[in-house]
Amino acid sequence: AQTVTQSQPEMSVQEAETVTLSCTYDTSESDYYLFWYKQPPSRQMILVIRQEAYKQQNATENRFSVNFQKAAKSFSLKISDSQLGDAAMYFCAYRTSFSGNTPLVFGKGTRLSVIA
Amino acid sequence: DVKVTQSSRYLVKRTGEKVFLECVQDMDHENMFWYRQDPGLGLRLIYFSYDVKMKEKGDIPEGYSVSREKKERFSLILESASTNQTSMYLCASFGGPVGYTFGSGTRLTVV
Numbered sequence: 001a002q003t004v005t006q007s008q009p010e011m012s013v014q015e016a017e018t019v020t021l022s023c024t025y026d027t028s029e030s031d032y033y034l035f036w037y038k039q040p041p042s043r044q045m046i047l048v049i050r051q052e053a054y055k056q057q058n059a060t061e062n063r064f065s066v067n068f069q070k071a072a073k074s075f076s077l078k079i080s081d082s083q084l085g086d087a088a089m090y091f092c093a094y095r096t097s098f099s100g101n102t103p104l105v106f107g108k109g110t111r112l113s114v115i116a
Numbered sequence: 117d118v119k120v121t122q123s124s125r126y127l128v129k130r131t132g133e134k135v136f137l138e139c140v141q142d143m144d145h146e147n148m149f150w151y152r153q154d155p156g157l158g159l160r161l162i163y164f165s166y167d168v169k170m171k172e173k174g175d176i177p178e179g180y181s182v183s184r185e186k187k188e189r190f191s192l193i194l195e196s197a198s199t200n201q202t203s204m205y206l207c208a209s210f211g212g213p214v215g216y217t218f219g220s221g222t223r224l225t226v227v
Contacts, residue, residue, distance in 0.1 A: 043220050091158060101164070103149050103174065104149075106160075
């Protein structure tokens, strides 16, 4: 079974600085998807960024980028120019690409605080 | 905007009660999921469904059951609520280019 590990339960960053959240995963598959979700106090899960395993290029969405190291099974999220609105729980998630009905497997989450 | 709606944001029930948590999606998605979220444990899969009347157990199905009589509705049932089922419950659906869409969660307290 696939597992996702987030080793940092809590992180903090100064406003306008850069922070990196770590995620590692374990799988025997070669094709899969990786995700970072943000959950603010409103509880709504928001997709931050997604990476297909077959793509070597790291995904980027505005201030959010990933460092995808397939051989190391590592998928870290970098947030640049941190803003107060970035404060939230962040979850790393994995899904096999085999079929659409397979569920997401989540890590335990990292709570990010942004200091003004 | 596509939506997954969970009927209650907060719910308080007594030990031993039968509890229904309802989830409705308006995207005609075939796949729906129930997760439980606890601090320090992340989101754990309870059950999922890939079609009407079809269901699959997730990682923590004990004490729960589900019902999917219509495509748009996926219900989570606690047959006899216990205090260790106090948690946040998140519903999600999956389909098409939208991918996964989550509801806003139901925070259930069992007293």
